[in-house]
Amino acid sequence: MGRRETSGDAAEAMTASQTPWVILALAVFVICAVALGLTVGAFPVTLDGAARALGRVWSGAGPQAPDERVLLSIRGPRVVAGLVVGAALAAAGVVYQGLFRNPLVSPDVLGVTAGAGLGAVLGIFLSLPVLLIQTFAFAGGLATVAIVYFIAVAVQGRDPTLVLVLGGVVVGALAGAIISLMKILADPYDQLPAITFWLLGSLASVRGSDLATVLPVVVAGLVPLVLLRWRINVLSLGDEEAKALGLDAVRLRTIVIAAATLITASVVAITGVIGWVGLVIPHISRMLVGPNFERLLPTAMLMGAGYLVLVDTLARSLGRIEVPIGILTAMVGAPFFLWLLWRGRHGWSS
Amino acid sequence: MPRIDRRRLIAGVSAIALWPRPAQAQRLMTDSAGRTVTLPSSIQRIFAAGGPAAVVVYALRPDAMVGWPRALRDEERPFIAPAQRDLPEVGLLTGRGDTANVEIVLKMKPDLILDFGSVRPTFASLADSVQQRTGISYALVDGRFEATATSMRLLGKMLEVPERGEALARFTEDLFKRLDAALAAVPEQKRPRVYLARGPDGLETGLRGSINTEIIERAGGRNVADAQDQRRGIANVSPEQLLLWNPDAIITWDRNFHAMVTAAPAPAWQSLEAVQQKRVYLAPTAPFGWIDRPPSINRLIGLAWLSNLFHGDRFAFDIRHEARSFYKLFYHVDVGDSDLETLIAWADGKPPGMPPKR
């Protein structure tokens, strides 16, 4: 049999053994991003201050000095939120890309972001307090995916994943249209700016209590995904092969979608719409460690976590006024992605 | 007595009878953007292009209003004169949301479309475009605080109510004069640093110099939200930045935010001076906002209220008396006792039930 040695093949052969180094490098990256995130910001905080604040957390005492207060009440939750949201979105994105066997898929594909956006916009429109707005967003995200899922079950098409994607596109577009309608009906001096900013996404208003609520939900969604990594590989071969190899493809897909939706809806509820993380980070991870989910999922989660913390630090330190993070994730992610493509390292079959 | 020449009489009468008269007496006036506007002699119907204009038309010519940009909420109705309470909702024409179908505007058959606010070239050209499309005269009047008196007089003339315009202008001038006299002795550094909290989480604000926050400087405060670049308008801030600014006072009209920050302040707010000193002020919004929403002449009562909050020792403000007379002068209502109590309680941080019902 012939052997076609190209540089790409040699690179592929290296990937498997490179993985532990990649994971290590990413862990270091995350730690650096966290350190940067904790020390950079409008309020002057040093590493010493960060250490002191950590000490207070350890001892259980409250913050004593102003910089400790900033770290524990404001910057700390924000950095943790960046880690959680980044990891969650990247995980959801990478799983969906495998599930739908499509590189253009992001966590929004089934409409969860549009649905969450609709819920939040409704909450803002009705002048509800923040907690209710978040609850509406979460419920909206879940409801939208449920609707798409039931549409897919009802249609019973030959290709279930295609029906899901199309259903998601349609329902997501519908939700988007209703959002636009609400924007027009909203008070331009009062609600419209709030709606606009929510849709641009921000980690600024994430509180410790928000995290305390969302973290268990995200973990509840991530755990099955991490445990089922190997089987998700098989699922990515397509329904027929997956079934032939012994998997209940329909049930597995349902579980994966439910988990990914839970993750995405809960983070979107507290931060608004942050795009690009769920699309680009999976790609870059795949380029680094290949498509095998056993390696890919942890890699994507680490990369997403560090990336979002980094970008958020940038968003709040570029000036006095925050740059909405959704804008930055696109502006930072897109050129990097283009550069990787140009270098020729495809994470996809060509 | 000289004999009246019958021929001359007939000629004279015919001349008078047949003399070509203009179909309808028209006036030409110049609006604040320098545009020449053709006005019919008698204006019976006015379409307000946006929220600010609606307040102005209601104040000057309530009889000529064809509708409100947005339907009144239940809690706003008691503060609007009965005749105008049930006017239809006609949508906005300019501003950030353009909902008034031009056809609806045409159906309303207004004699004049009025806009009150920015007179920058963008809006002037928008005015020209709408005027061309509809054939209805469109007047653009300056809505900045400083221009209020001038604009009131201009509008008084334009809308054929010069006495009302004069009254409103005089009220404004008196207020500004009283205020300036009180603030004359207060140097810049002694003026309180103020943050305007918008949105349910309070992290949205208006930058210094924006129309949403000019009331702060006018009332003798200093807006902390200074982007230090050319930007005006609305922006989001991070809680850290807020901590750094540490404003002396916080003003808002969002009831949810106010409830949160006074009853159970989130960590980001707890350490702020203004929160700890309980200097978080909630502005009423019935029938229109006292400090914004919309940014129009409704802010004048809020201006007096804020000036007293910021400089109580120099600027007196008897809320009971001032609210009553302002609402009578501008909004044509005699505020009942219980409604007045509602307003006073609201301005004291106890608003009527939330969320507001439409």
Added chain:
Amino acid sequence: MTLATHDLAFGYPERPVGRHVSLAVTAGDVMCLLGPNGCGKTTLFKTMLGLLAPQGGRVTVDGTDLRGLSRADIARRIAYVPQAQGVVFPYTALDLVLMARVTHRGAFAAPTREDRMVALSALADLKIADLAHRDVTRLSGGQRQLVLIARAIAQAAPLIVMDEPTASLDFGNQVVVLREIRALAARGAGIVLSTHDPDHAFAIANRVALMHDGAVIAAGPPSEIMTAELLETIYGVAVHPEVLSTGQTVCVPAMT
């Protein structure tokens, strides 16, 4: 272990393909399904694996109807080698072969060292151990086919269904695969495969089924079934089976 169809009617909901198919493959058998393009071999195989619902009749494994078995149960009994299609993701050959081991482990498991040994040995059996860490999307169609066969081997199921396993292989690789099939049968597997080349049937099959227009027109040992007349019926060209001095039979088409 026996895989059997009983008066099976098969096809797609809008398009029936075949009827009255009754076949049985048991341990040690190598059954070749011969038939022209489009006669329904792939559809039949998919129905035999439970990937398509039967339109009539039933499919059983050791007497148990497939419909009563879970996918995992079926996969532990029957392995499938589909025709090589494009793989969307650049998995390595080893990863792809390892996927066959999911039914041997629990739901939340990762592949064990034993799984890896089985996978590598399957690749070695087909002489493609050096492809283990290569990206399958960059392999030739034939190499990919071999990887899929290795996967079926790694699945360690007593029955194997192979859909044209030699289709894209060069002459040498065809022989490798045929030899491997015979070796698997000798070790106790029951294999049914479809092929275009009647010579393959003569080489390895102990049972042959001839398909034409969705029906099995003859089934039995190759020497009885693969007559010139029947071959001409299904292929539409004149063919002469010839017995060589080695005892092997080959088919020689008439070129005029």
